[in-house]
Amino acid sequence: DIQMTQSPSSLSASVGDRVTITCRASQTISNFLNWYQQKPGKAPKLLIFAASSLQSGVPSRFSGSGSGTEFTLTISSLQPEDFATYYCQESFTTPIIFGQGTKLEIK
Amino acid sequence: EVQLVESGGGLVQPGGSLRLSCAASGFTFSRYWMYWVRQAPGKGLEWVANINQDGSEQRYVGSVRGRFTASRDNAKNSLYLQMNSLRAEDTAAYYCARVAADGNFYYMDVWGKGTTVTVSS
Numbered sequence: 474d475i476q477m478t479q480s481p482s483s484l485s486a487s488v489g490d491r492v493t494i495t496c497r498a499s500q501t502i503s504n505f506l507n508w509y510q511q512k513p514g515k516a517p518k519l520l521i522f523a524a525s526s527l528q529s530g531v532p533s534r535f536s537g538s539g540s541g542t543e544f545t546l547t548i549s550s551l552q553p554e555d556f557a558t559y560y561c562q563e564s565f566t567t568p569i570i571f572g573q574g575t576k577l578e579i580k
Numbered sequence: 581e582v583q584l585v586e587s588g589g590g591l592v593q594p595g596g597s598l599r600l601s602c603a604a605s606g607f608t609f610s611r612y613w614m615y616w617v618r619q620a621p622g623k624g625l626e627w628v629a630n631i632n633q634d635g636s637e638q639r640y641v642g643s644v645r646g647r648f649t650a651s652r653d654n655a656k657n658s659l660y661l662q663m664n665s666l667r668a669e670d671t672a673a674y675y676c677a678r679v680a681a682d683g684n685f686y687y688m689d690v691w692g693k694g695t696t697v698t699v700s701s
Binding site for chain 2: 505519571573
């Protein structure tokens with residue numbers, strides 16, 4: 474099975490900061506990579522699909538990049554509502570694998 | 581409004597069974613693959629199973645294969661997960677999710693709020 478490793482596992486940042494989260498795949502997955510945001514007690518929400526395509530309705534401060542084995546999610550200017558846990562997910566093979574998550578906290 | 585609503589969770593003893601349901605509304609259910617995803621307390625997301633549009637194809641994560649069965653009734657716009665031989669490690673919130681496609685790219689664009697399964701004696 475493919476392994477997906479996110480870094481960092483947790484991150485403290487301030488409103489207005491630029492933040493980057495990295496996701497690495499154990500083998501090449503082209504750009505079959507999605508990003509989700511999850512707030513406590515809530516279902517995940519799709520942010521980015523196909524590594525860099527912004528889901529409809531998601532603010533443009535979110536962006537994704539990468540291909541092959543290394544991917545990034547960038548939030549250009551953190552807003553209070555962005556403090557959450559973020560997961561990458563590969564859609565290259567079955568079983569579908571999620572990263573372990575990155576918890577973004579307020580500094 | 582596009583919506584998924586799970587039900588059927590609860591407390592069950594180890595070795596017991598439970599059937600989860602997911603009611604879909606606001607879209608043509610029969611056109612979509614569907615996933616079940618779970619999240620153990622304080623842990624990350626784990627894909628559990630998927631099922632194709634007509635229910636003829638299902639795939640499972642190794643830890644549930646042979647114990648869980650995904651099915652669907654397109655006439656009722658409903659997805660199901662039959663869970664047998666439950667173990668403590670199956671304790672989790674279970675989400676159903678719609679699978680959208682953009683060419684060869686697949687992603688979960690609609691999620692239910694989840695239903696909680698607790699396996700304990």
